[in-house]
Amino acid sequence: MNENPLPSVIPEKDWKKIQRMLSKRSLWMIHFCTGCGAMEMPPTMTSRYDMERFGIIPMATPRQADLLLVTGYVAVKTLKRIVRVYEQMQDPKYVIAFGSCPINGGIYWDSYNIIKRLDKYIPVDLYIAGCMPRPEAIMDAFLKLMKDIDEGKANGWVRYRKYYEKYKANQMRVFKRWDE
Amino acid sequence: MTDWIGILTQAGLTALYLFLAVVIGLLFLGIGRKITARIHNRVGPPVYQNFIDVGKLLAKKSNIRHNWIFDLAPLFGLAGVLLTLAYLPMGGYRLLSGEGDLIILLYIMVIPALGFALGAGASANPNAGVGVMRALTLMFSYEMPFLLVVLSLMIFYNTASLDVLLNKQMNYAWAIAVLPLSALAADMALQGMMMEKPFDIPTAPHEIASGPLVEFGGKYLGMLMLYSAASVIVETTLFVDLFLGGGIVLDPGTYGSVAYVVNYLVWLILIFIVWLIALFINAVFPRFRIEQAFKFYWKWPTIIAAIGLIQAYIMSVFLGVVP
Numbered sequence: 001m002n003e004n005p006l007p008s009v010i011p012e013k014d015w016k017k018i019q020r021m022l023s024k025r026s027l028w029m030i031h032f033c034t035g036c037g038a039m040e041m042p043p044t045m046t047s048r049y050d051m052e053r054f055g056i057i058p059m060a061t062p063r064q065a066d067l068l069l070v071t072g073y074v075a076v077k078t079l080k081r082i083v084r085v086y087e088q089m090q091d092p093k094y095v096i097a098f099g100s101c102p103i104n105g106g107i108y109w110d111s112y113n114i115i116k117r118l119d120k121y122i123p124v125d126l127y128i129a130g131c132m133p134r135p136e137a138i139m140d141a142f143l144k145l146m147k148d149i150d151e152g153k154a155n156g157w158v159r160y161r162k163y164y165e166k167y168k169a170n171q172m173r174v175f176k177r178w179d180e
Numbered sequence: 181m182t183d184w185i186g187i188l189t190q191a192g193l194t195a196l197y198l199f200l201a202v203v204i205g206l207l208f209l210g211i212g213r214k215i216t217a218r219i220h221n222r223v224g225p226p227v228y229q230n231f232i233d234v235g236k237l238l239a240k241k242s243n244i245r246h247n248w249i250f251d252l253a254p255l256f257g258l259a260g261v262l263l264t265l266a267y268l269p270m271g272g273y274r275l276l277s278g279e280g281d282l283i284i285l286l287y288i289m290v291i292p293a294l295g296f297a298l299g300a301g302a303s304a305n306p307n308a309g310v311g312v313m314r315a316l317t318l319m320f321s322y323e324m325p326f327l328l329v330v331l332s333l334m335i336f337y338n339t340a341s342l343d344v345l346l347n348k349q350m351n352y353a354w355a356i357a358v359l360p361l362s363a364l365a366a367d368m369a370l371q372g373m374m375m376e377k378p379f380d381i382p383t384a385p386h387e388i389a390s391g392p393l394v395e396f397g398g399k400y401l402g403m404l405m406l407y408s409a410a411s412v413i414v415e416t417t418l419f420v421d422l423f424l425g426g427g428i429v430l431d432p433g434t435y436g437s438v439a440y441v442v443n444y445l446v447w448l449i450l451i452f453i454v455w456l457i458a459l460f461i462n463a464v465f466p467r468f469r470i471e472q473a474f475k476f477y478w479k480w481p482t483i484i485a486a487i488g489l490i491q492a493y494i495m496s497v498f499l500g501v502v503p
Binding site: 026090 | 225229236239240241242385386389390393396398401
């Protein structure tokens with residue numbers, strides 16, 4: 001846990017505010033490209049929409065990232081990898097679910113191996129509706145997430161720590177075993 | 181009796197210079213991101229973005245740990261690079277010096293990279309292992325032309341001490357005017373030393389997931405960002421000291437403290453120009469494979485540096501040009 005370096009000078013409330021301000025302006029993202037939503041990421045990153053002007057850059061590994069993007073449907077096999085990636089990220093960490101598939105299954109709603117709601121397995125801070133969402137919607141979601149972080153409402157990582165047993169029980173209901 | 185006030189003043193001054201170097205390095209990285217974005221026809225982040233990034237990384241709430249070597253590696257890298265900065269004259273002032281310090285400097289410059297490699301190896305990630313292997317191969321390639329260049333400078337100026345080298349350049353002429361071929365070879369070697377684009381093979385994010393950095397997160401990565409910011413200053417200052425007279429235009433002996441300020445500003449402008457050249461090459465080039473980089477370095481820069489060495493030898497031994 002990272003404590004306040006100067007408790008006598010900076011009040012605890014201000015220290016939390018500073019932390020939130022810093023993590024708001026420098027979101028490093030790892031995009032878990034499960035489905036067709038991955039196609040919307042290149043225009044968001046490159047010169048047309050340019051998300052680097054808000055300090056959001058793609059990172060290569062989950063250890064360095066703050067923001068997990070799940071772009072598209074989540075199969076049971078993929079969910080295991082998503083949980084592993086999420087648990088490797090360092091607190092504070094945020095999740096954006098992308099498109100209608102992680103919300104309610106989308107066009108895969110009656111598929112035998114697609115999970116319906118991502119929120120039951122890992123805490124999601126923000127959903128973007130649409131099939132697929134345009135880059136404008138993604139930029140809007142980033143700005144909304146920054147606002148939520150500033151107001152202290154994006155606290156999925158706190159929820160994951162608090163209700164860890166319940167999230168694990170939900171995950172184990174769909175996985176037969178962890179090691180395959 | 182020991183002069184405690186003098187020692188404390190000097191320590192404080194050195195700490196100030198090192199702090200300024202790290203701040204300037206972070207600012208340079210931010211300017212680099214902005215300029216790269218403009219070349220890509222993007223808006224780009226603000227120039228202070230890297231300060232926010234370092235602050236965020238140092239204020240992260242959890243850190244991944246593996247073993248104690250992994251814990252010590254970022255400190256090792258940062259301390260090594262600060263030691264190198266203390267040896268380099270930044271606009272005239274420096275704490276540590278000695279006889280033959282150009283050779284000592286070449287050894288010290290390897291320490292931070294080796295410490296960093298030690299930590300990456302301790303994380304036992306295969307990507308980190310590949311990255312470290314590539315970094316050591318790249319170091320092996322660019323050291324060949326760079327050592328030839330340093331040898332030609334030592335022959336021409338007849339010294340292995342940075343102080344004497346800077347004094348002679350101030351009184352006679354900048355080395356880039358006398359030995360342009362060696363300067364060209366050194367600039368090519370500098371591109372590999374800074375791991376900018378044709379030679380960013382060790383940390384290729386799309387191939388090996390940022391190589392040696394792959395397991396570092398949180399505070400460790402923040403320390404490594406400070407390390408890379410300081411190493412930008414080390415490498416550009418090395419080129420400026422060897423070929424552009426270290427930015428020393430006024431003699432501190434005659435002009436006093438005004439000379440320190442003017443020299444510092446000139447040094448700042450010169451390292452910025454050297455950094456811009458590296459940045460423009462970085463922005464438009466794709467990446468070499470490691471064996472292509474090795475072949476390139478042992479072919480063109482080595483040939484150019486060898487011709488520069490012959491030129492320096494002929495000028496100083498046969499023509500009797502003594503700076």
